[in-house]
Amino acid sequence: MRKGFIITAVIILVALFATIFWFPFLWWAGLIILPILVLGLVDYFQKSSNIRRTYPLLGRITNFLEEQRHVVQESLLLNRTEGKPFNWIQKEIVYKRAANTLMNQPFGTQIPYDQVGREWFTHSTYPANQINDDFRVLIGSSHCSKPYSASILNLAGMSFGSISKNATLAFNGGAKIAGFAQNTGEGGFTPYHQKYGADIIFQFGIGYFGCRDAEGNFDAKKFTDIASNEVVKMVEIKISQGAKPGYGAILPAKKNTKEIADFRDVEQGTEIHSPAFHSAFGNDVEMLKFISDLRTLSNGKPIGIKLCIGQKDEFESMVKTFAEKQNYPDFIAIDGAEGGSGAAHMESLHWAGMPIIEAVHFVNGILKNYGLRDEIKVMAAGKIISAFDIYRMLALGADTCYSARGMMFALGCVQSLKCNLDTCPTGITTMDPSRVASLVVSDKKTKVANYHKNTIEGFKELLKSMGLENRKGINKKYILRLMNENGTKTYQEIYPN
Template sequence: MRAPWIAATLAAAGLAGLAAQDLVQRKRAIRRNFPVLGRARYAIERIGPELRQYIVASNNEERPFSRDQRSWIYASAKQENNYFGFGTDNDVEYTGGYPIIKQRTFARVAPPTRMDSHDAWLPSVKVLGGARGRRHAFRPDSVVNISGMSYGSLSANAVRAMNTGARLAGVLHDTGEGGLSAHHRHGGELIFQIGTGYFGCRDAAGKFDLARLKDLVASAPVRALEIKLSQGAKPGLGGMLPGVKVTPEIARIRGIEEGVDCASPSRHTAFGDVDSMLDFVELLAAETGLPVGIKTAVGHLTFFDELIEAQARGDRGIDFLTIDGGEGGTGAAPLIFADSVAFPFRVGFAKVWSRFAEAGLADDLIFIGSGKLGVPDNAIVAFALGADLINVGREAMLAVGCIQAQKCHTDHCPTGVATQNRWLAHGLDPHDKSIRVANYLGTLRRDLARVAEAVGVPHPALVSPDDVEIMDGASGSATVREVYGYRPGWNVPTPAAIAACEELLGPHR
């Protein structure tokens, strides 16, 4: 009887040792939150390709991000081998909408090879706020930045990791509409988002308070202001933070009641049409000196027609326009809104950008794209369509440890990313994850620089609509220009633009 008892004791001691090791380590939130049991996730992950190939699904069937896309982000964040062997397993010839980037054999522009540089300097070609002469206009140091995700939706450790990662990678970090918390103050430069609830800049009645906004801007490294009209996850609906996520700290930051569902209105109260919105934009710019822009998903296009007509007069205007794809984002939403409200990114962005180009205004503001653009092929299509910068949201969550469990709306995120549960959030070590965020952002920039080199231009924002073709699902294809109805010459870099970009990048190439 002694042998079974000894074996059981040794097994229990071994499990206890593994549990202690998991609780102490800080690299993996799953193991820290679920000692011993969490190890199964990594074992299954190692044999995932075989399981999916013979039992479950292919590498490209999972949504919203395929297994291949997630694997690339995870490997990039850990600075592991993010190459793929044995050729593509995508159904290239028969997948409608599949992008093909066309490399050039010879090109006048021959950027230096940047195969191993994770800190490639890829600044914005345009100066944010420069066209309208804002006092604090600046050139963003990175074409890739972190999209708006609120503290409240995300945990304190996740926000801290992203802000520290933003500092390490030299990117801008959008606060999201939930206000500016202590967790946003770890060195990363900020874009402060003003949502319909005016969290962080509202009075006791919930109305916009300019004095509070100015105090907030003066207290943090805020570089620009973004007025959120709508977002891709739930356009036209407003937001909802469940009461279980409204902690005392979040209630204080937002100026709301603790433990009570926090609903953001679907529309602003500080303005009610394009004319009053532009008055609001100019007020914010005059009082703070910061560039001011708007973020919106794309539905009815009359808004943009009215905006262009007003902006063409020259006396008032936005400095940047963030277009969010209707295919959803970091926010939880009713299924109908996530699936069917607002245009997906490529269609919506093209409809808007082409209107500004038709009016001769495309060069007067910065266009920012968001909506699954944190993988290089999607990002390149966005640049070809006219984006100057891209924002990444869910991809940054993946870099910080998200496993696409899709429990963001339940407060039960197992990796501590999208929860206010203290036990789950404690598993996410902000120091370790901040490095992963920076690694991912740097790798994405590096790969974008590589693609620009292959195409023969000095910067990914100079990839033209004729440099990318879209497969039609059979054996044919058409250029981005043809698919989206761009006129010849639209978003095609001139020799002067190429020379200016080469000069800009010169000291860092």
């Protein structure tokens, strides 16, 4: 094939020059054929791709299909239940609710009931007539002087820089319209988080972006300036996240623009390394001291921690310390191992951390065992899309939920999986101005608000169908899972108290 290509190329070149010599008016043929031959010769002599070297030109088609494999599958090949991480049915739920359009479907479910692992809820013979619940949760322990009333569905942390300016603005506008909280992510507190006046959960992580000194350590004064802002309702310390628990992070130099550098308190154009551990504390007792300091600096606002559950004994030891010291965070945000990230290490993405269902049940049980369940609220994050997803989390013990990718679908995300390449086609996870401009804030903020509103309405209808008038009746016994070909179990049986 390789030798044949060279022979063919030589023949074509000779024929091309002969044709142009005898028929000068066909000069344009050279403009078409010469670039193709040049590409073929480049393929022939390059050494990085075996396929292109063996099959010049044709190998490029294979490489292109490999690079666009997910896009082709999502667009043309997969049925409604096969897409990953989210299938079309899940995406369609968000798209329809965001568009506030026809939110029903004919001809029955396409999710087979005989598939092991299939879950469903049990309805009542006598549905409830009305719902008496505002679906808000007061977050703030007895140590907190300014508790916050949060929606049961909020925007999970997504930093400006990992998402675009327009995406951040649309989320802020949507959160304000629908009345839920926007988590800043660990990339700092920006004017885009303040534009429309939505409630803000200020998150900082191991890099202390937005509240760090020149050496990268926590800066109390900068934190106080942020925490004292009226729109900041709670503070979240990120210890770890679902997609890469226990791993550090890198902000590439090419993404570290002047604007991002200013918001993150770093030097423009440099590669920023965030370690996997905090410099402000290194054990449970030091963390409690840090939380107490933050409460004072924020003038009594709720302070929480975010983590993905790993080694169970470590978490239980942490909660035991909370009980012994009678000091604790106001909330714990649990990130499931199935959580997303713009970029994560291969091993951590696929194999690290506890899944959200197991994690929420575990955390709820440990807090109960040490008598802290009424003091510490639990927030759950990990592929929360539908009202059924919310019900599962609340039944297992969560008080509220976070959604990131669900909210991204409301912005128009198509799951192209290009979040880490700065080539997002929808303008959500890119800093490319031409792509960002594709995301129209005035339209998308309304769609984000619609998605939240209609999901809460869906949750109300779900509760009514179960004969429940409020959240107090939520119970694990109302969820069933097909365990094998011969039987099912309720969540109460699978996850006993």
